[in-house]
Amino acid sequence: MTEISRRALLERLGVLGVAAIAGGFIPGTPAGAAAQPLGLHEKVDDAIARLFGGRPMKDGRGTVTLQVPLIAENGAVVPVSVGADLPMAPTSWVRHVYIVADRNRIPVVTRVTLAPEAGRAFVGANIRLGETGDVRAIVEQSDGTLWQVRREVRVTVSGCGG
Amino acid sequence: MAEIGKVRIRVPSSIKAGDVIQVRTLVIHPMERVERDPQGRIVRKRYNYVNRVVVTYLGRTVATFETTQSVSENPFFSFTLRATAPGRVRVQFFDTRGGVWEGTADITFS
Incomplete structure (x- = not known):
């Protein structure tokens, strides 16, 4: 039980980590720039x-x-x-x-x-x-x-x- | 300007699965340009122009054009997409007065 929840937690952390890196590194159009005409x-x-x-x-x-x-x-x-x-x-x-x-x-x-x-x-x-x-x-x-x-x-x- | 909002969209007449095709589209729209008073100052008003064009194919957004008043009257755009399956190409033009003008074309394989 604890083992499974630990694994699930790590997986979620992993996903979050990837999302954070992607959010930080993909230049794209930051929200601030999109709000400006x-x-x-x-x-x-x-x-x-x-x-x-x-x-x-x-x-x-x-x-x-x-x-x-x-x-x-x-x-x-x-x-x-x-x-x-x-x-x-x-x-x-x-x-x-x-x-x-x-x-x-x-x-x-x-x-x-x-x-x-x-x-x-x-x-x-x-x-x-x-x-x-x-x-x-x-x-x-x-x-x-x-x-x-x-x-x-x-x-x-x-x-x-x- | 009676025709405002009329959208034309053209896809090639003969398409094979997997082809990258060119699509051309235009909307009848005044794209009001910036006016100036006799002193050369910009007339402040809510100009009516198309500022966004969204292209979707098979339910996915393929291209989005953000446009300014430097685009011509009756704006014309072209773009490509990979024709992976039969389906509909939808082009929506949004203007600054809240107008939404839409055109569609069906992609079929020959």
Whole structure:
């Protein structure tokens, strides 16, 4: 009787321990960040600092594919897609894809949260660009590794008005 | 803007079990952009824009897009999923005025 309850207790402790480690180490989106709105009027450097807190980013060239037009005739609708040549397995997957437009008044365009069931790290979106500037894609793996690529888009007609 | 909330969703016409397929979706929505007064100050009001898009397949959330006003009017998104079994892909768009717009597509194997 005491032996069984001791074992059960240890098993439960083990589960709790794993949960605590996972909670502590998976960067993901902390509750504090989720409560804050994603899009603020801010400089792109402030946005990056707010989202990633100075964590190192690897150069994503060769790993992350950012497709943007060289010249956007109409800044109101600019097709952007991001793909990453990284695993999408339950043990290691691409957790987040960020699209950031450096020169927009609201630089953070979207944060996409993916599950391994997506099968491939790929997202596309039509975005607004206020003026000529870099568009970047930041990819975050489930272990917290960050990859970044950027590409300049020339904008003929602004898409943000005001 | 009479059409607001109309959702379109497209999956490939021919899918085999285990394929990673690309799904494309859009909603008719104004995605109101930030307005400024003549002095260039931001007009404070509750802008109506889509700020969350949730994709579920076989009852599991596959992708969630958190979006800002830097996304175009009539927002368009694409993503992939691994078609493991016949079932329904559901895309829900949530806007800042409490609107929920939903579209579905059935995945069948040929």
